[in-house]
Amino acid sequence: MSPSPGGRRAPAPAPPNLERLTGVRSGKSSFYSEFRGAAQRLERVVHALDAISRALVQTVDGPEQLVRAVADAARTHLSADWVLIALADGALPEAQPRHLILDARGRAYAFEGWAAAQTPGANLPTAVLNRLNDILRGEFDQFTTPVIDGHHAHVPIELDGGVVGAFAAWTPSHRVMDATDEAVMRILSSQTAVALQNSALFQRSQVLLDRAEQAYAEASRHATELAARNAELLATQRELGVAQRHQVLDSERHRIARELHDSVTQCVLSAGMQIEVCRNDIPGAERQQRLELAKHLTRTAVEQLRSAIYALNHPSDSGPSTLPELLEELCTVHMPDDLRVSLRVEGTPVELASDIEHALLRIAGEALFNTAMHGNATRAIVRLAYRSGGVALSVADDGNGDPGKLRLMLEMAEGGDVDGHHRGLVNMKARAVEHHGELEVRRSRIGGVRIMATIPWSDPAAGRSAALAKKSEGKR
Known part of the structure; x- marks a missing residue:
């Protein structure tokens, strides 16, 4: 140690502090x-x-x-x-x-x-x-x-x-x-x-979820049952509506049939009897010829009235139920003896709506009436064709009718037929147009007039069924 200023020695330096260096208190x-x-x-x-x-x-x-x-x-x-x-x-x-x-x-x-x-x-x-x-x-x-x-x-x-x-x-x-x-x-x-x-x-x-799932399943089951009951109710309502309409129509048919039979038919028969008396008592070739014509017209009118009475008095739910059967009956009942009428059906018959069948049946009846009354025909062919686009009905004869003249009469009648003539043609066309169809008047292949009504399918499913049936028939 060196002496300090003033002659005293400086103290020796302290040893390193281990606790400060390591944090360990080595003294304990x-x-x-x-x-x-x-x-x-x-x-x-x-x-x-x-x-x-x-x-x-x-x-x-x-x-x-x-x-x-x-x-x-x-x-x-x-x-x-x-x-x-x-x-x-x-x-x-x-x-x-x-x-x-x-x-x-x-x-x-x-x-x-x-x-x-x-x-x-x-x-x-x-x-x-x-x-x-x-x-x-x-x-x-x-x-x-x-x-x-x-x-x-x-x-x-x-x-x-x-x-x-x-x-x-x-x-x-x-x-x-x-x-x-x-x-x-x-x-x-x-x-x-x-x-x-x-x-x-x-x-x-988990318990709540299970209960919710059970409640949902129960609600779904009730909804399904309710939908089924609702469908049954709608079907029942439709059936009741159809039955009520049929009942009203049948009642109206019976009423009109009675009125025609008790009034018009009796009057026409009486007129025929009077003409017969005149023919026997009054001489003269010309008068005789006129009376013969009057008798023929009276007999024809009576036959047409009887046909109308039969159709009106025929219940809608009895007898023939398909359109081909109804047309077959129309071709054989109350037709003149000198007119042969035949029916031809093409394709597989498909059930049509009742109003469409009614319209086609009335068109066929009116066309046959015109053939018998004005066509001087001896043969008529009624053809019903089920096609992929719809149903077609035609009545062709071998008479002396003029298609061009009939088309002109139809146009004039549609424009305003004041005296009520040619309403038969107008009614046929109106029935076809009412169901989105059309009516054509052409020359028939057998020489006379051919009236054809075409009505499209109102139900697409019916059209597909007719097309499939026609296709399978072609394969056979």
């Missing part, structure tokens, strides 16, 4: 053991937090997996001989599992939900069984707060401010629990409460 012999204890506790906490994080991941696998993971995390962290998790009877009634016991090797006892792991009462210590019974009975008076007692820990499972169960553990003699272990168990207990509550909510929502 107990520091190293405390350091090791703190490091071990820190390591246990880190491992515990890792176990807790791994347990929380089990939430997606359901409450059983989560409760088992929580119990395993506590057993591993505490090196416990026994771990108990249980709910009191009546608390969270929908939650599963209700209780679980694990031994030092992780074997499960009385684990509800895992039937293969159930070993009720096998080698369970008395302390564990007593604690389980206390928890199941809800006896929590001495365990309302966490208890850490050396080798035993009891942490209540709390939910909504109340105790619903408990989480307990027993450790061997070399493993003493401390405040760090209490914190870990409280974290695990809280996660168990959340998991069980979620389980209860899930079970409740």
Whole structure:
């Protein structure tokens, strides 16, 4: 040491402070053991937090997996001989599992939900069984707060401010629990409460979902039944409407038939009788010729009236029901003896709407009447053709009628026929146009006039059926 100014020696420098350099108070012999204890506790906490994080991941696998993971995390962290998790009877009634016991090797006892792991009462210590019974009975008076007692820990499972169960553990003699272990168990207990509550909510929502699905299925069934009943009601209403219309039409037919028979027919027959008397009493070739013509016209009028009476008096639901059958009857009933009428049907007959069949039947009747009265024909052909686009009806004769003249008369009558002549042609065309069809007057192949009415299908399905039937008939 060099002398200080003034002749005194300077003090020697102090040795380095080890505590300031390392943070270790080397002056105390107990520091190293405390350091090791703190490091071990820190390591246990880190491992515990890792176990807790791994347990929380089990939430997606359901409450059983989560409760088992929580119990395993506590057993591993505490090196416990026994771990108990249980709910009191009546608390969270929908939650599963209700209780679980694990031994030092992780074997499960009385684990509800895992039937293969159930070993009720096998080698369970008395302390564990007593604690389980206390928890199941809800006896929590001495365990309302966490208890850490050396080798035993009891942490209540709390939910909504109340105790619903408990989480307990027993450790061997070399493993003493401390405040760090209490914190870990409280974290695990809280996660168990959340998991069980979620389980209860899930079970409740499952029940509600099942009830909702049952209610939906029942409502769907009722809706289906209601739709079927509604369809039946509509069908019944349509049938009643048709029946009422038929009844009204039949009543009107009978009334008109009686009026025609009791008035017009009797008058015309009386006129014929008077003409017959005149023909016998009055001489003269010319008068005789005129009377013969009058008699012929009277007889023809009577035959036409009888045909009209028969058609009007014929019930709509009896006798022939198809259009070909009705046309066949029209061609054979009340036709003059010197006129041969034949019917030809092309294609497969398809059921038509009643108003369309009525219109076609009236068109055929009027055309045959004109042939018999004005055409001087000896032969007539009625042809009914079912085609892909619709139905066509034609009446052709071998008389001396002029198609051009008839077309001109039709145009004049449509323009304003003041004296009522040629209303038959106008009525035929009106019936065809009423159903979106058309009427044509042409020269027939057998020499006379051919009147043809074409009406398209009102139902597309009927048109497809007719086309398929025609196609299959062509293949045959």
